[in-house]
Amino acid sequence: MKSILLLCSLIYAAHSWANLHLAPPDFNIPEGRAVFVDMTHAHHGIVFDAGKRRTTATSTIQFTVTKPGMPIFDLVPTPSLVEINGQPVDQKLISLPGNESKVRVALQPLAIGTHTLKVVNQIKENVGYTIFRNVKAAFWIRDLKDRLFWEQYLPVNLEFDQHARVMDIELKGRKIHTQVVHANGKVTKTGKNAWRIEYPAWYTTSSPYFHTMRKGSRRTQYFNVKSIDGREIPFTVYTFIPWSVSKYSAEARRVFAELEADYGPWMHDSFIAYGAGFGGMEHSGATMTSFAALDHEMLHCYFAKGVMPADGNSGWIDEAIASWRDRGYYRSPTPGVPANLAGRSIYARNTNNQAYAHGSAFLAYLDFLMQDKGGLKAFLRGYFQTYKKTLITTDHFINNLEFFSGLELKQLFLDNVYTPTPEKGDVAVENHFHPAVSEEKLLEAL
Numbered sequence: 001m002k003s004i005l006l007l008c009s010l011i012y013a014a015h016s017w018a019n020l021h022l023a024p025p026d027f028n029i030p031e032g033r034a035v036f037v038d039m040t041h042a043h044h045g046i047v048f049d050a051g052k053r054r055t056t057a058t059s060t061i062q063f064t065v066t067k068p069g070m071p072i073f074d075l076v077p078t079p080s081l082v083e084i085n086g087q088p089v090d091q092k093l094i095s096l097p098g099n100e101s102k103v104r105v106a107l108q109p110l111a112i113g114t115h116t117l118k119v120v121n122q123i124k125e126n127v128g129y130t131i132f133r134n135v136k137a138a139f140w141i142r143d144l145k146d147r148l149f150w151e152q153y154l155p156v157n158l159e160f161d162q163h164a165r166v167m168d169i170e171l172k173g174r175k176i177h178t179q180v181v182h183a184n185g186k187v188t189k190t191g192k193n194a195w196r197i198e199y200p201a202w203y204t205t206s207s208p209y210f211h212t213m214r215k216g217s218r219r220t221q222y223f224n225v226k227s228i229d230g231r232e233i234p235f236t237v238y239t240f241i242p243w244s245v246s247k248y249s250a251e252a253r254r255v256f257a258e259l260e261a262d263y264g265p266w267m268h269d270s271f272i273a274y275g276a277g278f279g280g281m282e283h284s285g286a287t288m289t290s291f292a293a294l295d296h297e298m299l300h301c302y303f304a305k306g307v308m309p310a311d312g313n314s315g316w317i318d319e320a321i322a323s324w325r326d327r328g329y330y331r332s333p334t335p336g337v338p339a340n341l342a343g344r345s346i347y348a349r350n351t352n353n354q355a356y357a358h359g360s361a362f363l364a365y366l367d368f369l370m371q372d373k374g375g376l377k378a379f380l381r382g383y384f385q386t387y388k389k390t391l392i393t394t395d396h397f398i399n400n401l402e403f404f405s406g407l408e409l410k411q412l413f414l415d416n417v418y419t420p421t422p423e424k425g426d427v428a429v430e431n432h433f434h435p436a437v438s439e440e441k442l443l444e445a446l
């Protein structure tokens with residue numbers, strides 16, 4: 001027993017350290033060296049005060065520093081307090097090299113070792129209070145634009161980091177709460193007006209789903225769907241338009257069966273679909289989506305939120321796969337138009353929106369090249385089953401494709417997905433599965 005426990009702790013330790021090699025390079029700022037860190041656990045206490053119409057988050061994050069320097073984290077709202085190891089410190093919003101994106105850095109040089117970061121901030125995005133003191137909030141994300149993962153709401157790391165997070169929710173300023181919490185973690189009611197959500201340790205900052213609202217404000221169906229591995233998977237389907245809920249549920253069942261047949265058992269503990277009637281964005285085993293994009297987002301529960309991209313240069317892979325499925329997994333004898341899907345700045349955090357058209361055309365050509373090995377879908381099935389719950393990069397994808405096919409593919413990738421394109425080429429046609437959504441529309445959907 002002891003040896004087993006020891007082995008487990010070693011594996012755990014190895015896992016919690018494993019991702020820092022996927023972080024972009026550290027860099028200098030006028031105050032010193034800014035370093036990427038490995039977050040190992042995050043606790044977020046969020047108070048929704050319906051009386052004051054104010055949402056306050058207090059986060060405590062354990063992290064490990066492997067190279068001395070000032071720790072990098074991200075949070076879009078300006079924090080009102082930042083402490084490291086119990087001491088208040090200044091923080092600063094800085095540009096990543098090449099102005100590719102922005103992050104925050106705590107202006108406190110740290111030694112190698114484990115440390116604690118405490119951050120207090122207000123949350124304004126996608127939170128609503130009604131005149132009846134009802135609370136509604138959703139921590140939705142987008143991936144085509146920069147800094148729209150959970151950094152919109154809470155202090156987080158970049159997408160390369162996987163760690164456990166616990167979120168305690170409290171509703172204040174209203175006596176009676178008949179509230180519902182939808183989340184892709186373990187939800188426990190901890191008090192009359194309090195809930196705890198425990199998210200799995202393999203989640204990244206683009207994985208968690210959270211949506212809370214007054215009970216009864218959305219038509220909701222709860223049912224189980226049996227996986228091919230025998231598990232009963234709980235589905236929660238709720239919609240903005242009440243009478244469309246059965247339509248979404250039926251489509252979710254259909255796509256679930258299709259995807260399990262193609263790629264293997266559903267890897268998530270549940271599935272949540274909010275049929276908002278617009279948009280389309282995937283979380284791990286959850287989505288907020290239009291009806292037309294529901295199948296596309298469910299594919300992402302295998303590729304994007306099952307096998308997960310480590311950074312903005314890897315995000316094209318899952319969009320290419322999802323779009324290739326949208327287009328009927330077609331086979332093409334030519335690779336299509338080259339694009340710079342994977343060769344942007346090493347600090348890029350968003351997905352290039354050329355991934356849909358150019359990426360799927362490229363996969364159609366890979367399918368053509370691999371037809372005597374069963375085609376690309378045969379590869380993807382094995383790739384998903386081997387690397388689910390882990391992070392991948394374009395290099396990882398290439399190496400595994402070469403191993404599977406026996407083909408030399410590096411030059412083909414250099415010529416087709418690392419190809420610099422003119423500036424205007426980067427402003428690609430908007431994808432109808434992930435259209436840009438206005439703030440007003442998001443608030444209305446809460």
Ligand SMILES: [Zn+2]
Nearest residue numbers: 319322433434
């Ligand atoms: Zn997509």
